[in-house]
Amino acid sequence: MHKDGEWFVIVNPNAGRRKGEKDWLEIARLMNEAGISFTNVFTEHPNHAVRLARKHIEAGFRKIIVVGGDGTLNEVVNGIYTQKRLPPAEITLAMIPVGTGNDWGRSFNIPLDYKGAIDVIARENTRLQDVGKVSYHSKDLQKQRHFINMAGLGFDAMVAKRTNKVKQEGKSGPFSYLISLFTSLISYKATYARVKVDGQELKAGVFTMSVAICRFNGGGMMQAPNAIPDDGLFDVTVITRVSRLLVIRSVKKLYDGSFLKLPQVKTFRGAKVEIESDQPMYLETDGESLGHTPMNFEVIPLGITVVAGN
Numbered sequence: 001m002h003k004d005g006e007w008f009v010i011v012n013p014n015a016g017r018r019k020g021e022k023d024w025l026e027i028a029r030l031m032n033e034a035g036i037s038f039t040n041v042f043t044e045h046p047n048h049a050v051r052l053a054r055k056h057i058e059a060g061f062r063k064i065i066v067v068g069g070d071g072t073l074n075e076v077v078n079g080i081y082t083q084k085r086l087p088p089a090e091i092t093l094a095m096i097p098v099g100t101g102n103d104w105g106r107s108f109n110i111p112l113d114y115k116g117a118i119d120v121i122a123r124e125n126t127r128l129q130d131v132g133k134v135s136y137h138s139k140d141l142q143k144q145r146h147f148i149n150m151a152g153l154g155f156d157a158m159v160a161k162r163t164n165k166v167k168q169e170g171k172s173g174p175f176s177y178l179i180s181l182f183t184s185l186i187s188y189k190a191t192y193a194r195v196k197v198d199g200q201e202l203k204a205g206v207f208t209m210s211v212a213i214c215r216f217n218g219g220g221m222m223q224a225p226n227a228i229p230d231d232g233l234f235d236v237t238v239i240t241r242v243s244r245l246l247v248i249r250s251v252k253k254l255y256d257g258s259f260l261k262l263p264q265v266k267t268f269r270g271a272k273v274e275i276e277s278d279q280p281m282y283l284e285t286d287g288e289s290l291g292h293t294p295m296n297f298e299v300i301p302l303g304i305t306v307v308a309g310n
């Protein structure tokens with residue numbers, strides 16, 4: 001069965017403090033008005049979007065819209081990368097953001113209002129972007145995950161874990177990430193790590209680090225201000241051992257990217273990243289918490305086709 005012109009829409013009812021569910025009828029109405037032909041399915045549990053994307057691509061769809069946040073987008077990318085019917089870059093991925101963070105969309109000018117996001121989809125202006133692939137450990141097993149925006153380790157992963165817990169309990173708000181950041185600071189300790197990026201090596205106490213395809217995470221923080229989504233390379237930002245006071249004083253600099261000028265911050269660019277650490281360093285990809293070090297990252301250049309704004 002070929003469904004070349006038709007979009008398959010994956011709706012996460014839980015995204016954006018249940019905005020996915022509350023706003024779906026309005027979104028569907030606007031899509032009909034814009035002349036977009038689609039079939040939709042709601043996710044029923046975490047990771048369901050991986051299977052939904054895989055199954056529907058194997059059934060003939062080649063265009064997917066995510067109505068959700070970055071976590072749902074990540075699941076769909078993993079569905080695209082585990083289906084067997086088409087090369088992943090032949091599938092078109094679009095987003096109507098209802099999430100709380102919406103960090104991927106910031107790099108591609110995806111409007112936050114539904115009509116604006118749907119107009120972007122109707123124009124179907126596509127771009128290829130790189131995809132990240134990480135191998136990590138979880139309960140003595142080696143696992144793999146793809147990502148589209150950014151991976152974070154150490155402090156960043158701890159903050160993501162706390163934020164996700166608050167979201168699951170239905171208590172999240174616009175400042176959830178910032179609140180988790182300050183509460184995590186009380187208990188978090190840096191870990192000695194060996195980081196290799198292509199031929200370059202850093203051995204240091206690492207407070208937090210990110211391996212980035214796009215620029216933003218944490219709801220608008222520019223953790224990789226110079227990342228270019230289609231250059232075939234990761235931008236790696238490492239913040240070495242820092243005092244709690246410096247972290248508090250530098251939060252504003254994370255939003256405008258100027259934290260890169262601090263002497264404790266090291267940056268690298270490369271296609272392969274290897275990380276080992278004395279204590280396990282935890283991982284998040286696109287905001288979803290996963291396992292821990294040792295870890296290897298590799299770029300899949302221009303591995304996915306996305307619909308971008310102007």
Ligand SMILES: Nc1ncnc2c1ncn2[C@@H]1O[C@H](COP(=O)(O)OP(=O)(O)OP(=O)(O)O)[C@@H](O)[C@H]1O
Nearest residue numbers: 015016043044045046069070071072099100101102
């Ligand atoms: N039916 C469901 N019920 C509960 N959780 C779900 C359901 N479907 C998906 N999820 C989970 O919801 C979580 C949050 O999704 P998502 O990240 O898309 O939204 P968000 O957290 O509001 O947005 P953002 O990541 O942009 O801040 C994901 O971990 C996903 O696995």
